[in-house]
Amino acid sequence: MTSNIAIESRDFSHFFGPLQTLKKINLQVFRNEILGIIGPAGSGKSTFLRSLNRLNDLVPGSRVEGTLKIDGKDIYAPDMSVVELRRKLGIVFATPVPLPRSIYENVAFGPKMAGVHSRRKLNELVADCLKQTTLWEEVKDRLDSSALKLSGGQQQRLCVARILALRPDYILLDEPCSGLDPISTMKIEESLRELKKQYTIILVTNNTKQAARVADRTAFFLSGEMIEIGQTEKIFTAPVDQRTNDYIVGRFG
Amino acid sequence: MTTLERNEKLIQLALLMIALSAISILAIITLFIFKEGMPIMFKYGVNKFLFGLDWYPTEQSFGLLPMIIGSLAVTAGSLIIGIPFGLACAIFLTEFSSLRLRQIIKPIIELLAGIPSVVYGFMGVIILVPFIREHLGGSGLSVLAASIILGIMILPTIISISIDSLQAVPRSYREGSIALGATKWQTTKMVTLPSAKSGIIASIILGMGRAIGETMAVIMIAGNAVSIPHSVLDPVRTLTSNIALEMGYASGEHRQALFATGVILFIIIMILNTIANATAAKQRTK
Numbered sequence: 001m002t003s004n005i006a007i008e009s010r011d012f013s014h015f016f017g018p019l020q021t022l023k024k025i026n027l028q029v030f031r032n033e034i035l036g037i038i039g040p041a042g043s044g045k046s047t048f049l050r051s052l053n054r055l056n057d058l059v060p061g062s063r064v065e066g067t068l069k070i071d072g073k074d075i076y077a078p079d080m081s082v083v084e085l086r087r088k089l090g091i092v093f094a095t096p097v098p099l100p101r102s103i104y105e106n107v108a109f110g111p112k113m114a115g116v117h118s119r120r121k122l123n124e125l126v127a128d129c130l131k132q133t134t135l136w137e138e139v140k141d142r143l144d145s146s147a148l149k150l151s152g153g154q155q156q157r158l159c160v161a162r163i164l165a166l167r168p169d170y171i172l173l174d175e176p177c178s179g180l181d182p183i184s185t186m187k188i189e190e191s192l193r194e195l196k197k198q199y200t201i202i203l204v205t206n207n208t209k210q211a212a213r214v215a216d217r218t219a220f221f222l223s224g225e226m227i228e229i230g231q232t233e234k235i236f237t238a239p240v241d242q243r244t245n246d247y248i249v250g251r252f253g
Numbered sequence: 254m255t256t257l258e259r260n261e262k263l264i265q266l267a268l269l270m271i272a273l274s275a276i277s278i279l280a281i282i283t284l285f286i287f288k289e290g291m292p293i294m295f296k297y298g299v300n301k302f303l304f305g306l307d308w309y310p311t312e313q314s315f316g317l318l319p320m321i322i323g324s325l326a327v328t329a330g331s332l333i334i335g336i337p338f339g340l341a342c343a344i345f346l347t348e349f350s351s352l353r354l355r356q357i358i359k360p361i362i363e364l365l366a367g368i369p370s371v372v373y374g375f376m377g378v379i380i381l382v383p384f385i386r387e388h389l390g391g392s393g394l395s396v397l398a399a400s401i402i403l404g405i406m407i408l409p410t411i412i413s414i415s416i417d418s419l420q421a422v423p424r425s426y427r428e429g430s431i432a433l434g435a436t437k438w439q440t441t442k443m444v445t446l447p448s449a450k451s452g453i454i455a456s457i458i459l460g461m462g463r464a465i466g467e468t469m470a471v472i473m474i475a476g477n478a479v480s481i482p483h484s485v486l487d488p489v490r491t492l493t494s495n496i497a498l499e500m501g502y503a504s505g506e507h508r509q510a511l512f513a514t515g516v517i518l519f520i521i522i523m524i525l526n527t528i529a530n531a532t533a534a535k536q537r538t539k
Contacts, residue, residue, distance in 0.1 A: 083434050086431065087433075099426060109443070114434060
């Protein structure tokens with residue numbers, strides 16, 4: 001059973017300067033599940049996600065307390081390789097931000113940075129990752145054109161594809177559909193269900209219905225605290241905490 | 254028409270007049286230089302000016318080639334020194350240093366731009382020229398000395414404009430690259446620098462303009478001999494120095510020949526700017 005725990009957060013707190021943004025978060029993420037994290041803006045759900053691959057390190061004044069273990073290793077230990085950690089936990093942001101390069105180069109970027117230079121390997125990888133995100137048919141004839149010319153939904157699927165090219169174990173999604181139309185959203189959600197077979201996925205979302213549709217379990221964050229975590233069905237039908245219920249029925253947030 | 258609207262028209266007109274006068278002053282200066290310099294070039298032949306080796310302006314010998322080569326050599330030398338140091342400094346300050354350090358250092362670098370060029374020349378004469386004379390040979394007054402001093406003089410231009418254009422690269426590009434497992438240096442090399450390329454090229458163009466036009470510091474340390482330099486330790490005279498050194502006492506055709514020097518300097522700067530702008534535009538469309 002212990003090997004089934006992929007991520008374990010124990011009394012994990014995070015600060016930006018004097019501001020405490022996460023308050024002693026205790027939760028576990030299991031392998032090959034989709035964990036949804038819901039909560040109003042400013043609840044700390046994105047901060048938690050960005051703590052997992054240490055992207056918060058880039059912000060001056062960022063500081064952590066407690067432990068955050070991924071695959072049994074404390075990721076804030078001094079001997080942790082941050083670059084390898086980030087390859088293991090691919091992240092997709094709220095606004096699709098392809099690099100200002102070609103479609104091909106965007107997907108090949110991660111592997112190239114990791115030292116893969118064989119043209120044949122890269123070609124295979126790019127094709128494979130674009131197929132997994134159902135983008136291949138739409139772009140296969142213009143892989144060399146700029147990624148910035150794609151539509152918003154396509155850009156976001158490209159961002160998922162370039163994460164897959166890292167061959168990660170985890171996929172972190174930070175409100176991946178907030179700027180997308182319903183059809184693009186549906187396509188992303190479809191690929192998530194497919195990807196679950198291979199990856200452990202954490203989905204931060206503003207859209208509670210999205211969590212209800214795709215997440216196996218759901219956690220509710222509020223003002224930097226984790227209020228409740230459980231099976232998605234249970235959270236949405238019979239939450240233990242009154243605040244969870246209030247948020248889900250839309251009484252605040 | 255209300256008074257308010259009439260005032261608006263008036264202000265528009267006034268601004269237009271001021272803008273036009275600024276441009277026309279520039280045009281008049283250009284016209285004047287060409288009017289003074291062109292006749293003598295045609296009288297003795299443009300080729301003699303461009304490719305002649307001897308400069309004896311009182312004996313109808315107006316060869317400017319040594320000065321043209323001098324200006325180009327000193328400018329190229331200053332860029333060889335200024336670009337790597339300037340870029341390294343800009344990259345360090347935007348990508349690797351702490352915010353605090355940047356806030357302290359950037360104003361200091363910008364302050365360097367305000368130091369009068371005669372002070373740079375003075376430092377060159379006192380420190381650099383003797384150093385070159387003792388350790389490398391020659392008189393010390395040389396292409397090398399002028400290149401180093403000019404290289405330092407163009408640093409503030411290159412650094413501060415490069416910093417601005419690096420900072421203008423969206424944070425999301427850097428974040429995206431870092432999140433894909435790239436190191437800071439890989440991100441800088443592959444994402445940030447290419448995105449900031451046009452701004453960086455602009456900074457180099459401005460630096461080059463400053464170097465080729467600089468006069469005072471160059472007169473003090475370049476030696477000013479009218480001969481084509483064969484090594485970086487040889488003295489040179491630049492086009493700007495030529496004008497500044499002789500304008501005080503020149504008359505007649507000598508004076509006109511100095512205006513011709515100005516014409517050639519003007520044309521060289523136009524050519525360099527056009528080339529640089531064209532490369533920048535080409536990089537942008539890539």
